[in-house]
Amino acid sequence: MGLTWGLENIWLVPILPLLGSIINGVFGRYLSKPVIGAVACGSTGLSFFVAVLAFAGLISQNPAYRVYENVLFTWIESGSFVAEAGIQLDPLSGIWLLIVTGVGFLIHIYSIGYMRHEDGYPRYFSYLNLFMFSMLLLVLGNNFLLMFIGWEGVGLCSYLLIGYYYDKDSAADAGKKAFIMNRVGDFGFLLAIMWIFTIFGSIDYTTVFTAANATLEYGGFAVTGITLLLFLGAVGKSAQVPLYTWLPDAMEGPTPVSALIHAATMVTAGVYMVCRCAVLFNLAPVSMVTVAMIGAFTAVFAATMGLYQNDIKRVLAYSTVSQLGYMFLACGVGAYVAAVFHVMTHAFFKACLFLGSGSVIHGMSGEQDMRQMGGLKDKMPVTHLTFLISTLAIAGIPLFAGFFSKDEILLSVFMGHTSGHFFFWFLATVAAALTAFYMFRLYYMTFAGELRAEDKHVRDHVHESPYVMTVPLLVLAFLAVIGGFFGFPIIKGAHALNNFMAPMFNTVGAPEHPHPSLMVELILMGLSVGVAVAGILTARHFYQTKPEAATAMANKEGLIHKIYVTMKNKYYIDELYDALFVNPAVRISRNFLWKIFDVKIIDGFVNALAAMVKEIGSTARLTQTGLIRNYALAMVAGCVFLIGFWLLAIGV
């Protein structure tokens, strides 16, 4: 088994989870829970194994041009339109491949423990495996259409898994919300693909990106339009302003789903797409600024909304939106490597945080309100340790993974060439401080102090989770510690990850890699660590040392109270969307489409047709006398008429 074995058999990577999904989906009801878990985890584990081999094969290739493309078969052929089912493995898809299969595998294992008491066990694992298949298709496809199919597939699985507890109205609604909001983005993505086809006559990555420089004018209308439409798709999938409101609601799904789909993998698909199309984005400076602007704004906006949430998972959801904003900000200033780096470290620590919160919820008998928690430090030592590590990582404390990636983004933004990059840097730094604050607020409210739960059953029942849940936590926490060293050293430019990825992104129009002086780097680094520590200390002051101070401050009438209420209510954005889009749509549907168009026009047309047929029938009925002689007479008359007509016609 040489180094190329993995590359040649890379088609196994997506196919294995698909098989697992089919087995559990079709035969799951006849299988016992351990078998279902083994099928799901086994298929994902094997997929991870093949992915690692394929990645090793990729690394062994020539560093200047590491691309492995394998066309499996021609999928659609219609006139000049050809879509192949092909696999493309390069540094970008390689990184995602490892994240998706690796983190996915850990979360599958965790799910065995977390979902143990739930109904619909085979359904859950079937969907989860189907998600793995779709996500791998998205990442590994060699053309835009395959990416789109995967894109829709993950959207579908997201919908199915958010609505996993379908007998709960809020879960079913959240699923629909996610699906419909993603439709808005997908519409842009699809238009962009069509536009690309009309310009290039192909949807193949290699063809399009090779021809891009010669075909598209730098900053021209076409490339700007295409990239903005692509970014619209990314905004929907990656929950950026203004299409972010579905992600916090998506927390209605089981917690491992939130970890896998709504934190580590699916929501980063937008970042993947923007990085994949870096060639196009580099040609469109207007789109780049838009990406950076939306990213920076989302990073701060979502962070402020996360400040006063009391649901443990919602805090993490807003944090995810905020971190995704960071990634887009990095893309927008051309620091694609930093974006990918942050995707990777974020996958580790955010998956760990979500799984940790799942462990807490599991131990608290399903309680998600942090006001009921507290003091879990001693009762759940492993969860506490891993959670603390990940929290330090997301806050950007040195030596943890998040520090390296976040610092690289801040540095790239500071040194960027995009207009207004200093302002973006300022926003990102504010977001970093807010992140440190709300994450440690979460930490102190959950793990420090005294247990506040009132329910005696819950109080007595608090326990550490089983090994099947804590081992994935430990692995992810370990990765959250060492993950940053892939991007080490961050001082003086290039590092391992950069060397690996950079050949993909250095295309025409790409911003030059910043070469800041050591002094600037150290000052920026000190600053970002400083704001993080400040955030942590503030959180400690309000939620550990003097919990009553926070309440007093929030309840005191005045500006602070107003800001607090606004943030707590998420700026009333959901209410705004309801008023602007949902309610008008409901009203139009009810008052016009249903009561007028459907009832009067569609039903009216059908009923009129039926009434007409009935009328004709009841008239024609009279000719059926039942008297044979009448029929015979009609026949004779007909014959006489026809023959007479014929005789006249031939002129006898």
Added chain:
Amino acid sequence: MESALAANQFLALSAILFVIGVAGVLTRRNVIVVMMSIELMLNAGNLVFITFSHYLNDMSGHVFVFMVMAVAAAEAAVGLAIALAMFKNRETVDVDEVNLMKG
């Protein structure tokens, strides 16, 4: 030996027989008479076949006549059986009484 009669005369006879048959079917109510009228029409058709067969020196007309006779025999058998069944059930042979199928 050439026939002294012209074809027209045979055809005219055939037409008269056919019209008598049609009139019988349309006017008579007794099912037996109706069937006899149908036989009359069939035989009018046979006469036309034979006439043309003779004048055109083509034997296929004869073949068709045998075929029509066979059909007529079968029709008579089936028709009489129906008439019998009708009489057994309704005690009538009047076709106008059998009008359950009216719309």
